[in-house]
Amino acid sequence: xxxxxxxxxxxxVKHYLFVDSNDVEHSCYRFFSDxxxxxxxHFDAPLIQNNNTNTSEQLxxxxxxxxxxxxxxxxxxxxxxxxxxVVLQPFGINALLGVATSELNNAIVExxxxxxxxxxxxxxxxxxxxxxxxxxxxxxxxxxxRLAAVKQxxxxxxxxxxxxxxxxxxxxxxxxxxILPVTERQLERKFNHYIGSSPKKFAxxxxxxxxxxxxxxxxxxxxxxxxxxxxxxxxxxxxxxxFKINTGLTPMQYKSGYNPSVINxxxxx
Numbered sequence: 001x002x003x004x005x006x007x008x009x010x011x012x013v014k015h016y017l018f019v020d021s022n023d024v025e026h027s028c029y030r031f032f033s034d035x036x037x038x039x040x041x042h043f044d045a046p047l048i049q050n051n052n053t054n055t056s057e058q059l060x061x062x063x064x065x066x067x068x069x070x071x072x073x074x075x076x077x078x079x080x081x082x083x084x085x086v087v088l089q090p091f092g093i094n095a096l097l098g099v100a101t102s103e104l105n106n107a108i109v110e111x112x113x114x115x116x117x118x119x120x121x122x123x124x125x126x127x128x129x130x131x132x133x134x135x136x137x138x139x140x141x142x143x144x145x146r147l148a149a150v151k152q153x154x155x156x157x158x159x160x161x162x163x164x165x166x167x168x169x170x171x172x173x174x175x176x177x178x179i180l181p182v183t184e185r186q187l188e189r190k191f192n193h194y195i196g197s198s199p200k201k202f203a204x205x206x207x208x209x210x211x212x213x214x215x216x217x218x219x220x221x222x223x224x225x226x227x228x229x230x231x232x233x234x235x236x237x238x239x240x241x242x243f244k245i246n247t248g249l250t251p252m253q254y255k256s257g258y259n260p261s262v263i264n265x266x267x268x269x
Contacts, residue, residue, distance in 0.1 A: 001132065002261045006140055012095055012150065013143070014087045017262055018132050021081040027267060032072035032247045034264040035205040037093045037104070037196070039065050039086040039111065041126055041139075045079025049108070052248060063111040063123055067093060067104030068196035072248050075265075084126070084135055085262075090161055090202065091153045091194040098151045101196035118142065156180050157190045160199065169207025170232040173199050207232050208246065211239075212263045215255055 005013035014036055021027075029047075046060040052071045059078070093101045097114065111119040125138040160176050176199060177184050191199045211231040218227055225236070233239040243251050249268070257266045 003132070003136060005136075008147070009140060009143055012089055012092050014089050014092075016136055016139075017085040017087060018135070019081065019083050019085060019262060019265070021267075023077060023081060023267065025077050025079055027077045027081075028269045029075040029077075029265060030072055030247060030249065030268045031069070031075050031265050033069040033205050034087075034209050035068075035090055035195075035197070035202055037065070037067050037088050037090075037101070039063070039088065041084040041086075041123070041135075043082040043084070043127065045077075047081070047083075048076040048078050050074040050076070051106075058108070060108060061110040061112075063119065065093065065097075065104070065109045065111060065114065067101060067107050070106055070197075072246060074268075084132075084139070086139060091157065093196070094194045095150050095153055096146070098149075100193050102192050103196075105196045153194055154190055156182050156187075157194050160187065160191075161195075161202075164199075164203045164206050168210040168231070169203045169205070171203060204242075208242065209263065212254070212258075215251065216258055216260065 001018045003016045003018070004010075005015065031049075040060070041063045042060065046062055048057060049060055050057045051073055088096070091101070093099065093104055111122075115122075122138065122142045126135055129135045129138060159180055163176060163179060164171055173184055173187065177187060180187070182190070187199055191197055191202060195202055197205070211227070211233070214227050214231060218224065228236060228239050233242070240250060243249060243254070247254060253268075254266070257268060259266050
């Protein structure tokens with residue numbers, strides 16, 4: 001289930017996702033980048049997270065902040081799946097914490113390490129909530145108290161992000177620096193600091209997210225090949241390679257297990 005934030009928080013929060021499932025313990029999921037960092041709250045057993053080479057296993061904390069993801073992760077249920085995901089704007093970590101977002105790439109930071117007792121109190125409130133709306137209300141009250149400390153995001157960076165979304169990720173760095181009053185080097189630095197990604201990598205990620213949505217809603221008068229070209233991929237081989245690197249799956253494997261509300265988190269076995 002996907003829900004929108006209040007108008008007051010739209011500059012930081014993109015949307016909320018409530019994810020639950022009755023899948024059996026040890027079911028495996030795949031999680032890959034959608035270009036956004038986030039905050040996760042577990043209401044049952046936290047999940048076991050492993051990187052794409054299965055060399056870095058860790059038990060997720062009950063609540064945590066995660067940064068940009070540069071490779072897919074394998075997630076294993078450690079009990080019932082029940083969690084609230086606060087999907088932040090691409091620059092949300094920098095705005096909220098005032099740190100260079102690249103420092104948190106592929107990282108998990110316990111919410112209690114950042115917000116101390118306030119985070120413990122929030123966890124307790126969320127566990128006592130009786131509805132999804134109440135969950136979100138408790139979290140928004142927590143975040144609104146911190147709005148005064150939120151850092152201003154560079155306007156050229158925000159404009160670049162908007163242009164990338166407006167063009168479905170199909171925009172070159174050359175195009176961006178023609179539109180914006182920045183050099184290529186300045187743009188690279190801004191993206192690394194505020195988003196934790198290069199502008200090209202970020203644009204590629206957004207293009208891929210738009211393709212995944214298109215993959216699930218192919219019009220009857222369109223072929224897969226047309227959708228591939230329409231989303232900026234050269235051919236099927238180019239798409240398959242990109243898919244495998246970024247998700248560890250083929251397009252058809254993804255399509256068969258797709259979750260319409262969480263397109264970058266899906267069960268794989």
